[in-house]
Amino acid sequence: MPRILEPGQIEASAGRAIPRIRFPERTCVFSARAQRLRQLAEAGAPGHAIGDYLRLMAVMADAQQLVLGSFEAAAPTAHQLARAATHRMPVIHASSWPRAPYWREVVTQLCGAVAAARDAPAGVRATCEQLQSAPAPALETQADALLGGRTEAVDVGGAPFLMAALQVYWVTLASRLLPDQVPGLEVPGLCPACGTLPVASIVRAEARSEGYRFLHCALCATEWHLVRITCSQCQSTANIAYHSIEGDSGAVRAESCDQCHTYRKILYQEKDTNVDPVADDLGSLALDLLMSEAGYHRGSGNPLLWQRP
Ligand SMILES: [Zn+2]
Ligand SMILES: [Zn+2]
Incomplete structure (x- = not known):
């Protein structure tokens, strides 16, 4: 009797092992994104508002790459790995991982780079300056809301910059993992x-x-x-x-x-x-x-x- 194969089985039967997981390449993850953002901005209509935004995000992605190069996060402990494996939960779980205060330093650096960009609109510059001098508890509360998906508590203006800093932090963590450590x-x-x-x-x-x-x-x-x-x-x-x-x-x-x-x-x-x-x-x-x-x-x-x- 003919057997109907699911797409995954077809791929597996072709004799190739499917790579289950791909970790970020920390030497170029953000610089490649910056390049792409600029390419997309150039391809769009000149003077188009989204083009300006893409260029600004390219400045930030370059800054993300720069900070990533100078930043090292602690790898998960044996206890954290074992707990993730037992409960089949994410090892570097976004909303429960104990963030090191260093991520707030990343916010300061990214906001500094964006505020200094030649074409940064006044509103963006003001948001960045505000974040650079924001008290630690305010930043932590915003990060909790962002990572926990509580969108109603998120300050929309500052969110992209905080997310960008959290990305740097989490890419650092992820790039140290091995496939076997991720259930x-x-x-x-x-x-x-x-x-x-x-x-x-x-x-x-x-x-x-x-x-x-x-x-x-x-x-x-x-x-x-x-x-x-x-x-x-x-x-x-x-x-x-x-x-x-x-x-x-x-x-x-x-x-x-x-x-x-x-x-x-x-x-x-x-x-x-x-x-x-x-x-x-x-x-x-x-x-x-x-x-x-x-x-x-x-x-x-x-x-x-x-x-x-
Ligand atoms: Zn659906
Ligand atoms: Zn992830």
Whole structure:
């Protein structure tokens, strides 16, 4: 009797081991993003407001890379690793990991870089200066709200800068992990390393990962495998559709699900080797508009763009 193979089984039967998890490359994760943000800004219409924002975020991504190079976080202890394995929970769990105060120093450095940028708007400069002199408890409260997903308590103006600092901190933690230290979670839609929702997904074109789709963590930049044509929100495999802006390169599409009525962007590295989940999601707001008009809502936000809930 013929057997119908699920997509994951087809990939496995092709004789290739699917890399379950990909940790961020700390030598270039943010510098590559900065480059991509600039490329997307140049490609857009001149004087377009989002282009200016992409350029500003490129300045911040460069600053993130610079700080990342001089920063070392403590690796998880044997006790923390054992607890994660026993309970099948994220090792560097975003909302319960004991953050070292150093992350606030990262805020100061990133805000300094953005405020000094030639084209920084007055409002952004004011927000950065405010964050640079904010008392520690206020920053910690905001970080708790951001990492715990309590969006109603988030100060929207400062959120991208705090998230950027927290990304530096969590990328440092994630880049020290080994695949065996990260247990598979009960909830496949959350980052297995830190428990955060993905910002987008990406079909990789590099050797070993070629043709496989990975979800990309909005916080720690870890990527984890999810079979294609599957909703990254509710895991339904029925009624999945793909949408794109007519006439573009096809490197960014929206994957929608009629089960939960959400969508998330999916990037194709074979169409453009430079795609970056955070940058390309930010650079394709026209697609968000299209999806919203079609009645779908985003599975999760972009870490560098916060809107009032
Ligand atoms: Zn993560
Ligand atoms: Zn769904």
